[in-house]
Amino acid sequence: MAKLSVNINKIATLRNSRGGNNPDLIKVALDCERFGAEGITVHPRPDERHIRYQDVFDLKSVISTELNIEGNCREQKFIDLVLANAPAQVTLVPDSEGQITSNHGWDTVTHQTYLKEMVSLFQGAGIRVSIFVDPVRDMIEAAQQTGTDRIELYTEAYAAGYKGDKVKAIAPYIQAAHTANKLGLGINAGHDLDLENLKYFASSIPNLLEVSIGHALISDAIYLGLENTIQLYTRQLSV
Template sequence: MKLSVNINKLATLRNSRGGNNPDVVKAAVDAQRFGADGITVHPRPDERHIRYSDVREIKNIITTEFNIEGNSQEQKFVDLVLEVQPHQVTLVPDALGQITSNHGWDTVRHKDYLKEIIAVFQKVGIRVSIFVDPLVEMVEGATETGTDRIELYTEAYAHGFAAGNREAAIAPYVAAAKRATELGLGLNAGHDLDLHNLKYFAQQIPTLDEVSIGHALICDAIYLGFENTIQLYKRQLQ
């Protein structure tokens, strides 16, 4: 299981003051040096955290896997991904101005659109993952789109785990993951995973390829240090 570190929050901190402190390009290089298996960024149309120029610079300097998340219904995002050509693009159905991603694709209703846009990225050799809720029906719908992977949206799991209901919280994810594996889909996960709930999630879903973690990891890094925190998160996946 691989850990992709989302550095959006470092860009938020930089943008709040102006200038280039912290330097998000250096942060990407350092995260790689500290053991991250990949770097994730999620540029939004208003560039309120990661800027499009950051994405270009990061791609030119890192050697580990690069994952760009975003809303493919924004042509500016599509153009950026095709220009930069990361290893993976993760398609998220965000609304304009949305603070953070809060739901997955309806892969049944949007099958035709997803099939068309996924082919655009795959044509130039970019692996595609689509954000989905932990519903078997959505996983089966994802197969019809031609996507390479799905990313399970894990906020509901995190809330259930925190409330002390970890068995009930993980159950739909286990079912969704099992179906994804049966259908030959790669499996990613992300959103509100942290040092408390990650190990159990990984233990229950051994077919997991990758987790993408940003907010919690950066918050932990303030107290524990960036390098140490990355290693602590990787340890949860072992």
């Protein structure tokens, strides 16, 4: 069964919109764990429009499940933040400055030398590394050459195509998973996975280890309640 890591960026966005500490990000993270999440994901950005750098320190000191820090390793402040907190996992995402949300994976062929350096740096600090990639064989093979522990499959294309033709939408991800499995890479996934499309994805991807879900889960929680929502998501992973 793949693990559910809850991305709490949207909680931080809500908090920051009014200042103060309501909702309390730390309490929400602890409640997510209590309700069944097996990890907490944060994606700090330079403008701190949602997760603040101090949030990461505060979370690391209290959560008992895995902390996954996503972000752009081209930013020295991000590198320093990860090394200072030594999370269970760092996910390297090729965001550009001011980007609203992640929208593509790494070109692991073009940037292979750089990614090797980053993977070595973080692994040297005892941190598991995952590289955000599109479901493309060449990108996965080149990711393996960096020495990364895992890849995270960028699933926006799957989510966009699911309602029209889910078999067609999942096909490149199944092929990507087979490639990753042959190469000995762990498989994570994330972006636009939700209660409608998650179960089919999880049941189709061999050896899926973890999904990171934020926007859809927090949106569902507005109507369904956070505890109920987390349990509904974890049930979709029981395949």
